[in-house]
Amino acid sequence: xxxxxxxxVLAVTVTSESVTSLRFPPGFQFGVATSAYQIEGGWNxxxxxxxxxxxxxxxRPESIYDRSNADVACDSYHLWEEDLRLVQDMGVDFYRFSIxxxxxxPHGFSNKVSEDGRRYYSAIIDGLLERGxxxxxxxxxxxxxxxxxxxxxxxxxxxxxxxxDYARVAFSLFADRVHTWITINEPGTICDVxxxxxxxxxxKDHEVGALLCTKxxxxxxxxxxxxxxxxxxxxxxxxxxxxxxESWFEPKTDMDLEITLLAREYLFGRYSHPIFSATGGWPPAxxxxxxDKSKREGFSRSRLPAFTQDEIRLVKGSFDYYGLNHYxxxxxxxxxxxxxxxxxxxxxxEVEAALETRPHWGAAAASWLKVNPQGLRRLLQLIKQQxxxxxxxxxxxxxxxxxAQLQDRDRVQYYRDYLEQVLLAMNEDAVRVVxxxxxxxxxxxxxxxxxxxxxGLYAVDFSSPLxxxxxRASARFYAGVARAGARSVAPAHNxxxxxx
Ligand code: PNW
Numbered sequence: 001x002x003x004x005x006x007x008x009v010l011a012v013t014v015t016s017e018s019v020t021s022l023r024f025p026p027g028f029q030f031g032v033a034t035s036a037y038q039i040e041g042g043w044n045x046x047x048x049x050x051x052x053x054x055x056x057x058x059x060r061p062e063s064i065y066d067r068s069n070a071d072v073a074c075d076s077y078h079l080w081e082e083d084l085r086l087v088q089d090m091g092v093d094f095y096r097f098s099i100x101x102x103x104x105x106p107h108g109f110s111n112k113v114s115e116d117g118r119r120y121y122s123a124i125i126d127g128l129l130e131r132g133x134x135x136x137x138x139x140x141x142x143x144x145x146x147x148x149x150x151x152x153x154x155x156x157x158x159x160x161x162x163x164x165d166y167a168r169v170a171f172s173l174f175a176d177r178v179h180t181w182i183t184i185n186e187p188g189t190i191c192d193v194x195x196x197x198x199x200x201x202x203x204k205d206h207e208v209g210a211l212l213c214t215k216x217x218x219x220x221x222x223x224x225x226x227x228x229x230x231x232x233x234x235x236x237x238x239x240x241x242x243x244x245x246e247s248w249f250e251p252k253t254d255m256d257l258e259i260t261l262l263a264r265e266y267l268f269g270r271y272s273h274p275i276f277s278a279t280g281g282w283p284p285a286x287x288x289x290x291x292d293k294s295k296r297e298g299f300s301r302s303r304l305p306a307f308t309q310d311e312i313r314l315v316k317g318s319f320d321y322y323g324l325n326h327y328x329x330x331x332x333x334x335x336x337x338x339x340x341x342x343x344x345x346x347x348x349x350e351v352e353a354a355l356e357t358r359p360h361w362g363a364a365a366a367s368w369l370k371v372n373p374q375g376l377r378r379l380l381q382l383i384k385q386q387x388x389x390x391x392x393x394x395x396x397x398x399x400x401x402x403x404a405q406l407q408d409r410d411r412v413q414y415y416r417d418y419l420e421q422v423l424l425a426m427n428e429d430a431v432r433v434v435x436x437x438x439x440x441x442x443x444x445x446x447x448x449x450x451x452x453x454x455x456g457l458y459a460v461d462f463s464s465p466l467x468x469x470x471x472r473a474s475a476r477f478y479a480g481v482a483r484a485g486a487r488s489v490a491p492a493h494n495x496x497x498x499x500x
Pocket of ligand 1: 035038185186189245247325327328344368396446455
């Protein structure tokens, strides 16, 4: 048993003998992440356009648990330089942030680029580079221009071109300085959670709307990927992919293996198979399931819209790495007929799967976040098994609590335990993980949970107009892991290492 002291107050116990000698290899990249809507504020600053989140919150304030909003959020629209200092203080390699589509293109379309929007993101990128930190940019982290929503949003096939136009503008302005791009953050959340009414735009149509969204989000990603590949890659040699949110799903009993495979394909394979598999297109078992089910329901075609051969080719291989957001695990079993299956909390109605958690898994402030570190290793193994020896970049992983406390023991433990599983996957299973991103740099606007669920390595005091930031113990822990030369989640044998 070894002890790792964190600023003399917090001690993390390392129990597993096997991992104490493991180290992240030189070149492994550590980063921290945020997204525009969750931190920026400045919702109507200068000529910024309205997003679907602005619209939903302002017209239906009761849709946010604490009736808060993100009009100011962390005020990073004004305090971005301070954010960069915090990133620098941690000594990480990269900062993942997102561009707000309606801040850069106030009308949603590429006919007008906001000069203030351009200047804002350009300054962040230059500020990072001056500090020796690589910018990693997400193009779409859920803040769709409201105007495009009124034209059907992600259910309109034309959004594929609108998104590609937006991507081309961002690449033209910033690809000289940004080498790692994420087109779309969590298409599954955008389509499946939003189209069950839980997130903006609050449209409830999982039967058809969510599945149209799935197809268009994949085509939008792939078209943007091809724009970069053709017009920018020859000059800048950067990398582009998508960030999929995937939990670890395991069967409850041997009898539940088939339903687990179907649930995985519905939730995760729908967004990864078309891009990362050797054959492309929808996962075959899901495609059959949806075709049969749609027929039984009297639809004249499958609710899961077909791809043409050209579309399959366009999407297949549209990646330079595998972007993975991971937080939690579930146990899957076949649902009992008539059982309530509230999405993700109780199950997945579309495939009649019930979801459970194990009693010994830890809890977080977010009710969906149950702690099972081994799930990450199993998931990394599964990705390798399904899609081959692909380069995996963990684009999000993190833990939420409720308050402003700085001694966040549980978050430190979460990071320690999940990072240990990354090390084991790399060393024992030869999974090619190339980087890890902590969500999040700061406490921020946690979508419908408002400010009730805090993911920050730095606490933010939202009651003060100055939005002061304060380092948590987890910020120091993560800085210690990330700092060059100390790339281990566990201390060397018999030593106690203080992390400043
Ligand atoms: C992500 N799940 O969403 C988002 O990318 C962030 O914007 C968000 O703040 C963060 O995670 C924390 O919630 C998730 O069901 C949505 O496992 C759903 C899940 C995980 C992450």
